[in-house]
Amino acid sequence: MLSAAQEYSRKNQPRFLAELKDLLRIPSISTLPEHAGDVRRAAEFLVRELQRIGMEHVRLIETAGHPLVYADWLHADGKPTCLCYGHYDVQPPDPLDEWLSPPFEPTERNGNLYARGAVDDKGQMYIHIKALECLMQTYCGKLPINVRLLIEGEEEVGGEGIAEYLRAHPETLTADFALVSDTEMFAPGLPTLCVGLRGMIYTELEVRGAKTDLHSGLYGGAAPNPFQALCWILAQLKNANGHVQIPGFYDDLQAPSAAELAAWKTLPFDEQKFLTEEIGAAALVGEANYSVLERLWARPTLEIHGMPGGFTGAGAKTVIPAKALAKVSMRLAPEMQPQSTFARYKQFVESLCPAGVTVEVRLIHSGDAIVIGTDNPYVAAATEALRAVFDRETVFIRSGGSIPIVGDFERHLKIPTVMMGFGLPDDNLHAPNEKFHIANFYNGIETMIEFFERMGK
């Protein structure tokens, strides 16, 4: 049976979707300096929205980068306090020519809403806000529990601002648990809580050869080629079996428990379907002696994201570039430390640098891997709320992605996090044609209402 707040949600679904579209139209791409104004516009959109629904102390918190959005409502005496986290920034949309509809013009197709940020994380973050609106409207301007909202604009670029704020002002964020909706359901209709995340370090390698670009005819054979050097280096970082070759890379890795590994084996995972429908490549790759889920969730990886520099236009240009770059990140398994991993990587890369060129290894950002305990009343209530709405038992999974703030909540606020996400495996996060299944947006709001109401009992 639906609660009054859930009834209110159902009646207002078209408006909620229209509002989300307005938010998605703002290209709040945090990594691109030319979009800094758009990032702030998205933050201001949320401020107006939180004021409108009745939250208190609504404000922007300035950081060295993009602002945080803060709001609270703390009048439910004796009830727990939830810290709702989300992010309003998005990944760049390129490659643009692979989008079927413009990334910042939200478009409905086949029950999905297509737009950059639809699921990561504007749509999921908006679930929290709409659940709070439904409760405010049906609880006479009150909420069943205490709530703080902290929404950042730098998640896609490492989240320095929020981490810094947490370190400096933990007392302004006291709460009993955190709530993050930035993960996915293991399968359509299968309620899912995420209890583990990989960490990451994002780096740049810059190789420099000659002082200027050179004609490859006049100098080829004697002048160093930075791209060749970079390829030699990158080829040696990972072997053909997907095993990272950096000395000591796996030293601190903590493998999942036997019970967790056993539970993963019971998940409805079809490796062939994963290959053909989600990835669409000739074959899966990686460490053959680990299952696919273990490779994705509990093993580190090293990936090359792009190699800027040199000639990238159409046709031919016969140049030996003066420099070459590579954007390289590593996902870290639990207990692998970003700083020591970066130090090992840097030393290894420098040891591989061939004659004639120099290499600079830069750390762009990093975050810890984390595993969350499940024996607390917040996870229990979340599990029940999911069962009530989806009518199925909840599964516990990990994600191969990284949400550095979850580790910071544990470290600085000493609170656990409930990671209740409503994305789907084929939602194209960080890729062209990102989408959010619209039914999951609505079900997410109802689940969140259920969760808040149960926590307030």
Next chain:
Amino acid sequence: MLSAAQEYSRKNQPRFLAELKDLLRIPSISTLPEHAGDVRRAAEFLVRELQRIGMEHVRLIETAGHPLVYADWLHADGKPTCLCYGHYDVQPPDPLDEWLSPPFEPTERNGNLYARGAVDDKGQMYIHIKALECLMQTYCGKLPINVRLLIEGEEEVGGEGIAEYLRAHPETLTADFALVSDTEMFAPGLPTLCVGLRGMIYTELEVRGAKTDLHSGLYGGAAPNPFQALCWILAQLKNANGHVQIPGFYDDLQAPSAAELAAWKTLPFDEQKFLTEEIGAAALVGEANYSVLERLWARPTLEIHGMPGGFTGAGAKTVIPAKALAKVSMRLAPEMQPQSTFARYKQFVESLCPAGVTVEVRLIHSGDAIVIGTDNPYVAAATEALRAVFDRETVFIRSGGSIPIVGDFERHLKIPTVMMGFGLPDDNLHAPNEKFHIANFYNGIETMIEFFERMGK
């Protein structure tokens, strides 16, 4: 003593330079489709100029790509006929931020003229036209020899159009020898004829993995990474000693004669200066068992020019790109054939392709290596003309660059080519801050007048 034509040249130097600047302002970048109109504008500039100075049959010859410019004057009965070749297209100017003055706003600094195309080849090609103008003006509208001019707009993209025209209409280009000014002097003030060129094949490698870009957190460790695959492939094409690993790559190579190698040893080449002043890298690289000049002029090389695809913006994007490209060229030593070399390369690359990805190997353009004989009256007259103007003995060198048309002149017209160039080693061909030493522009015109007058005696 200066001839009347040379006197005319001296008096008109400021105007000649101003005209060259007008030509350099046209961004005739043949490889970029958006500049096709500019390429044609440059051709039309030359048509007007050739008509103005008194050449006959001046016209554009259309090709599948950019047009050829043709003109002739054939009334010097009993005198030899010279086929003057040049090109009016230029390389792209990027990286733009390394130019000290805009690439298409010619700027004088320190006795040099800085602009894209200043020396390669607009400035040098314009030497021919200005020499002809001086002769026309001082020989009562005649020339001391017969002249055809054929100027192309696709040299920087492989020269398909001119090669096709030569194959189809060799009878319209009958001549005794060809003249090309698209090479350099071995050192400032040292008159130089170039007698050998490397050939080349320019290729693209395209590696494809997943059907779309993927989130590196959610898929990293199981999804194939095309950049990783490309690095593995590229790393195996050349070893750390600069030796190309493609099976059979060196099979057809013809080494220079002992006499030619001995002559190269007498050239004023300072390896340390070459490293520090021209290249500016930490060290020279390449096959240590060959001299630097032999590596540049008579040994093949393989170079990576850029690796488009993936994320190349500022900051961080955590994507496993669906595809990765590499622009790779090889310079070929004499007797290495472009077609068989490409076939060997393609087969080797395909054999290196790792699991999970596919690779496509594309040939963009190619050209033969060539060695020119020196025992003909044209080279003899060129040598004397250079001595008369520069007052030093001429040296014979090769170039590591490629001018495919020279092989076509030999093959289809059965004529030798005189490669008399006035570039300098530090002219930054194909690189930012390309320049032409202005004194060499003027001396080039006087030398060319001397050469034509000697050939007409």
